[in-house]
Amino acid sequence: MKLVSSIALVVCISLGGCSSFGSAISGPTTLKPISDTHEANAALKLAVSCCKRFSEIKYKDFSEIKDNDEVINASNNAYIFPEGKSYFSAYKLPLNRGDFRITLSSVFTKTVFVPKVILLDGEFNITRIIDSSTFNFEPANLLNENQFSGVFTIDRSHSENIHNETYMIIYTPENNLAASTTIDSDEMRYARARSLVAPRNAKVDIPHSAWGNINLKVNYLSDLNSKNNIYIPPSTEKNTSLNKAVTSDVASGVTGARPAMLKETENYYNEQIKLAIKKNDIKKAVALYKEAKRLGSPTAETVLIKGLE
Numbered sequence: 001m002k003l004v005s006s007i008a009l010v011v012c013i014s015l016g017g018c019s020s021f022g023s024a025i026s027g028p029t030t031l032k033p034i035s036d037t038h039e040a041n042a043a044l045k046l047a048v049s050c051c052k053r054f055s056e057i058k059y060k061d062f063s064e065i066k067d068n069d070e071v072i073n074a075s076n077n078a079y080i081f082p083e084g085k086s087y088f089s090a091y092k093l094p095l096n097r098g099d100f101r102i103t104l105s106s107v108f109t110k111t112v113f114v115p116k117v118i119l120l121d122g123e124f125n126i127t128r129i130i131d132s133s134t135f136n137f138e139p140a141n142l143l144n145e146n147q148f149s150g151v152f153t154i155d156r157s158h159s160e161n162i163h164n165e166t167y168m169i170i171y172t173p174e175n176n177l178a179a180s181t182t183i184d185s186d187e188m189r190y191a192r193a194r195s196l197v198a199p200r201n202a203k204v205d206i207p208h209s210a211w212g213n214i215n216l217k218v219n220y221l222s223d224l225n226s227k228n229n230i231y232i233p234p235s236t237e238k239n240t241s242l243n244k245a246v247t248s249d250v251a252s253g254v255t256g257a258r259p260a261m262l263k264e265t266e267n268y269y270n271e272q273i274k275l276a277i278k279k280n281d282i283k284k285a286v287a288l289y290k291e292a293k294r295l296g297s298p299t300a301e302t303v304l305i306k307g308l309e
Helices: 003-013 038-045 187-195 240-251 263-276 282-294 300-308
Strands: 068-071 078-081 084-092 100-107 117-118 126-130 137-139 146-152 166-171 180-184 203-207 212-220
Touching: 038 084, 038 212, 078 166, 100 117, 117 146, 126 137, 180 187, 282 300
Parallel strands: none
Antiparallel strands: 068 212, 078 084, 084 166, 100 146, 100 212, 117 126, 117 166, 137 146, 180 203
């Protein structure tokens, strides 16, 4: 959200001149309202897949991205992912600018696009998947709308390594389009901002959509120790035969040897598994366990089993 909107909100609340929280944030915005999830999802059913392989996708240049808004809709290409068909946005990542951190946010309007990310190496093999469950809900504040947001880091410690993460695909799982996310209504946000009694319509269900508004922020890191959700590729200088075997396994969907998971990432998944179990969301806990196990976590299984005892 633009700063002008935030200033308008503060003035509006202080003067008591707004009839709702929503009217206080009607300043300039790049958001494209997507109010009809049925139109979006119906268009997806008719969309033809652009390609059969990741290598056939046309990737946009990511090197100029700093803080960019993007609309994903019927003008985007569609692809058939493991969960089903989805519109997507795809980028070729910069290779010679050092480590960088990506913050991906999906903004709520009348609907929401629930993001999932696939990262590929230079040979279009999957290096990791940033699952939708890792994108946390962040409620609206003076600077931002309601949004799902997640952060991950791209490693560039091994220059000219074919296993470096080179391509990024952003999509939404088709099997999640029938769901919705419950958030505070505009009236509830307004009441909370002015310390008023909660209205009757305090919550609203936001349907998931095949279309949506996303934002990409990029920070190039000078501190190589500043890591967050990072994949470090295997070296190409040694164990060449092993690397070829791993590449072959990934390409065929077989889980093989991979770089050890960073302790920070391991701890993150363990905490998320515990939290899901605490909320009695066993399905999410198992999904997190599977994702952590696939990424090489040595402790996720133990954490899951202990949590379910």
